[in-house]
Amino acid sequence: MASKFLQHAKQTGIYWLARRLPTCKEIAPVMSESLERRLSARERVVLKLHLLVCEFCVRYLDQIILMHRALRARTAQLDEPPATPATSLPPAARERLKRALTNSRTEELGTERDRQD
Amino acid sequence: MRHEAQSSVRHETQTAPLSPPDPGAWVDRHGDALFRYALFRLRDAALAEDIVQETLLAALQSHHTFAGRGSERTWLVGILKHKIIDHFRRACRERAQDQRDEAALEHEKLFQQSGEWIDHWDFARGPIEWHATPAALLEQNEFWGVFQNCLAGLPERIAATFTLREIDGLSSEEICEALNIKANNLWVMLHRARMHLRQCIEAKWFRANATQNSSGGGIKHGF
Numbered sequence: 001m002a003s004k005f006l007q008h009a010k011q012t013g014i015y016w017l018a019r020r021l022p023t024c025k026e027i028a029p030v031m032s033e034s035l036e037r038r039l040s041a042r043e044r045v046v047l048k049l050h051l052l053v054c055e056f057c058v059r060y061l062d063q064i065i066l067m068h069r070a071l072r073a074r075t076a077q078l079d080e081p082p083a084t085p086a087t088s089l090p091p092a093a094r095e096r097l098k099r100a101l102t103n104s105r106t107e108e109l110g111t112e113r114d115r116q117d
Numbered sequence: 118m119r120h121e122a123q124s125s126v127r128h129e130t131q132t133a134p135l136s137p138p139d140p141g142a143w144v145d146r147h148g149d150a151l152f153r154y155a156l157f158r159l160r161d162a163a164l165a166e167d168i169v170q171e172t173l174l175a176a177l178q179s180h181h182t183f184a185g186r187g188s189e190r191t192w193l194v195g196i197l198k199h200k201i202i203d204h205f206r207r208a209c210r211e212r213a214q215d216q217r218d219e220a221a222l223e224h225e226k227l228f229q230q231s232g233e234w235i236d237h238w239d240f241a242r243g244p245i246e247w248h249a250t251p252a253a254l255l256e257q258n259e260f261w262g263v264f265q266n267c268l269a270g271l272p273e274r275i276a277a278t279f280t281l282r283e284i285d286g287l288s289s290e291e292i293c294e295a296l297n298i299k300a301n302n303l304w305v306m307l308h309r310a311r312m313h314l315r316q317c318i319e320a321k322w323f324r325a326n327a328t329q330n331s332s333g334g335g336i337k338h339g340f
Binding site: 102 | 286315
């Protein structure tokens with residue numbers, strides 16, 4: 001069957017190519033660095049070829065990009081409007097903060113200006 | 118209203134500054150937001166509280182620089198951001214010598230140990246399909262709990278670089294400058310962080326959910 005022949009040829013091709021490319025362990029840091037700097041032309045070609053024959057590394061690259069995007073979105077969600085009051089300052093901590101600030105403020109007022117009545 | 122704040126020499130003035138600071142009100146208005154911001158980055162409630170306190174004290178010292186430009190929240194978050202970077206810088210300096218825990222982050226077992234395909238992904242341990250999108254993950258609070266735990270498993274220096282890069286969104290150059298490290302060094306640490314976190318999330322979330330839901334086949338989604 002033609003498809004079987006093609007599949008065999010494809011597998012032999014993948015095998016041939018994969019044997020001549022850097023290993024996954026060597027490519028993993030390059031994938032991470034592709035998020036940090038522009039890869040050299042040679043690095044880009046080698047990475048593309050490796051991804052052509054390695055499903056695991058395709059997933060790896062997709063997933064570190066996904067983590068990056070999800071974290072950016074999560075940060076925006078948490079830093080912007082507090083629609084979800086999931087994390088709030090514990091009441092005891094709130095009191096400690098106020099006390100520390102009041103003490104410091106009394107000192108500051110004491111040194112900088114007269115007491116106001 | 119007089120613009121006392123415009124003259125920096127006169128900040129120890131006898132007359133009242135532009136808006137007299139009310140730190141108690143700061144805590145009420147911005148305490149939760151500042152604490153949440155710090156906790157997400159530092160993952161330690163006591164430390165986050167300390168840094169928020171440092172921030173508010175610094176704000177009190179320098180309220181004359183605020184002068185009503187922009188919002189009070191943005192001003193305070195700006196100070197907090199710097200305090201957090203200062204903390205990371207200190208932590209990195211203190212930990213610079215101690216690289217044993219970083220060496221322990223090796224991921225040898227993820228790759229084949231021998232044979233024709235040595236150093237390629239181990240078939241049983243290599244990345245599996247996640248079927249996830251950022252939007253879907255945002256909906257799942259439990260996922261972020263798992264994520265925080267995984268992040269907490271990183272050595273401090275590596276966690277600091279990852280946090281500045283992926284949570285604060287600083288560029289490589291900005292991080293190198295803030296932490297006084299070389300770019301190559303930063304890239305190695307980010308690679309280790311990503312390798313560890315990807316693996317940890319996969320094991321504790323995606324694989325765990327897949328087996329939990331194995332009767333239905335495929336990975337469970339909460340949406």
